[in-house]
Amino acid sequence: MEQEYSITEEINHYLDILFPITRSLTGKGNRETLRVIQEIIPLKIKEVPSGTKVYDWIVPDEWNIKGAWIKDRSGSTLVDMANCNLHVVSYSEPVKMIMDWDQLRPKLNWIDELPDAVPYRTSYYKRDWGFCVTKDQYDAIREAGTVEVFIDSEFSQGSLSYGEILIPGKSEKEILISCYICHPSMANDSLSGVILTAFIARSLMSDQPELMHSYRIIFVPETIGAITYCATHEEQIKELVAGLVITTVGGPGKYGYKQSFEKNHDINGIIESVLNEMDIDFITYPFDVYGSDERQYSSQGFRVNVASITRDKYYEYDYYHTSLDNLDYVKAKNISESYDIYRRIIARLDRNLTYDTVQKYCEPMFGKRNLYPSLGGGLLPPEEEMDDLDCMLWLNYFCDGTHSLFGISEAIGATVEQLHRIARILESRGLLKLLL
Numbered sequence: 001m002e003q004e005y006s007i008t009e010e011i012n013h014y015l016d017i018l019f020p021i022t023r024s025l026t027g028k029g030n031r032e033t034l035r036v037i038q039e040i041i042p043l044k045i046k047e048v049p050s051g052t053k054v055y056d057w058i059v060p061d062e063w064n065i066k067g068a069w070i071k072d073r074s075g076s077t078l079v080d081m082a083n084c085n086l087h088v089v090s091y092s093e094p095v096k097m098i099m100d101w102d103q104l105r106p107k108l109n110w111i112d113e114l115p116d117a118v119p120y121r122t123s124y125y126k127r128d129w130g131f132c133v134t135k136d137q138y139d140a141i142r143e144a145g146t147v148e149v150f151i152d153s154e155f156s157q158g159s160l161s162y163g164e165i166l167i168p169g170k171s172e173k174e175i176l177i178s179c180y181i182c183h184p185s186m187a188n189d190s191l192s193g194v195i196l197t198a199f200i201a202r203s204l205m206s207d208q209p210e211l212m213h214s215y216r217i218i219f220v221p222e223t224i225g226a227i228t229y230c231a232t233h234e235e236q237i238k239e240l241v242a243g244l245v246i247t248t249v250g251g252p253g254k255y256g257y258k259q260s261f262e263k264n265h266d267i268n269g270i271i272e273s274v275l276n277e278m279d280i281d282f283i284t285y286p287f288d289v290y291g292s293d294e295r296q297y298s299s300q301g302f303r304v305n306v307a308s309i310t311r312d313k314y315y316e317y318d319y320y321h322t323s324l325d326n327l328d329y330v331k332a333k334n335i336s337e338s339y340d341i342y343r344r345i346i347a348r349l350d351r352n353l354t355y356d357t358v359q360k361y362c363e364p365m366f367g368k369r370n371l372y373p374s375l376g377g378g379l380l381p382p383e384e385e386m387d388d389l390d391c392m393l394w395l396n397y398f399c400d401g402t403h404s405l406f407g408i409s410e411a412i413g414a415t416v417e418q419l420h421r422i423a424r425i426l427e428s429r430g431l432l433k434l435l436l
């Protein structure tokens with residue numbers, strides 16, 4: 001008999017599998033991560049060769065690492081990447097040498113205020129190397145004086161890997177969902193968003209017959225991956241209706257959302273309406289040029305409104321970019337709660353359509369289409385505050401091709417879902433037409 005797992009159990013399973021993998025901008029760990037995601041959704045894995053010019057950037061050489069350590073003169077291991085993949089600065093060049101304390105010290109990163117944490121550092125675009133250590137390890141290396149340092153890494157003319165899944169709806173108008181796959185063993189930053197995105201994609205696939213919009217869902221390394229994707233899908237990005245960057249959704253702390261660059265854009269209003277309805281206390285982060293891949297999608301030339309709903313947002317929590325952002329800190333239950341919120345937001349975004357009237361002037365005659373009597377009876381669910389007749393008249397009033405259903409819902413106090421239901425009736429009676 002097939003066993004049913006809850007979404008929380010599934011998320012937990014994938015946290016355990018994906019957390020230990022060494023990811024970076026490129027490399028085997030990214031491919032392995034995408035292959036694991038393929039167990040959840042039929043993701044297409046694409047490769048863009050190193051050296052490809054993408055706007056002002058170049059896809060870097062592929063980086064892979066087998067191991068790294070620091071040993072004292074007696075051969076005892078002081079630091080070993082096998083214990084924590086954050087120990088090595090990502091994109092470190094290979095090194096094997098004997099060093100004394102003064103030489104090694106500038107290559108060490110640690111955090112005074114979090115002595116037990118291993119910081120996360122990268123050197124993607126400048127050839128360099130380094131180690132990240134706890135305060136105890138730092139002290140032990142200093143005491144050891146002379147040590148042997150080894151980084152078994154390799155650069156090659158390989159490729160940058162990303163994952164993509166397109167889920168077509170009734171309209172060709174697309175909503176982007178983007179997450180980044182480049183962080184090694186940290187659970188809230190990056191991984192929680194990757195897993196949540198995969199499950200959102202799976203739920204959209206099962207809702208597909210009902211979807212009004214199409215969905216472009218991508219798993220890219222942050223910044224260079226998003227830029228590469230934009231450069232190779234320029235026309236598609238320009239046409240996007242809106243987008244979501246999903247990251248840091250699994251912490252124990254407060255919900256927040258980063259607004260898209262147009263404060264009054266529907267995506268921001270929809271997010272707030274859902275969070276308020278769910279009685280969630282949240283922090284609003286206005287759009288900022290610092291952040292994640294919304295920076296690329298919202299940049300000059302594209303200007304797509306992209307927002308993020310977070311739980312312990314990047315930059316904001318103490319364990320951000322450290323080894324303490326781990327599976328003690330992040331729980332599947334938190335990600336699963338964020339998943340429910342994203343599902344509701346996306347469902348509302350999906351139904352946020354714009355209709356135009358067929359009658360150019362004055363009110364249509366509802367009576368001859370049997371709309372008055374039918375709306376007075378069976379079509380009226382009593383729990384909704386605005387009755388269906390009100391919605392019909394207001395929809396007829398507003399729908400001139402310039403008002404979204406969310407805009408109308410805000411103006412009259414009905415829900416997008418209710419308006420969408422009535423608009424479809426009016427559409428079926430030839431009174432409204434959907435602008436797709």
Ligand code: ZN
Binds near residue numbers: 183189190314321
């Ligand atoms: Zn990060």
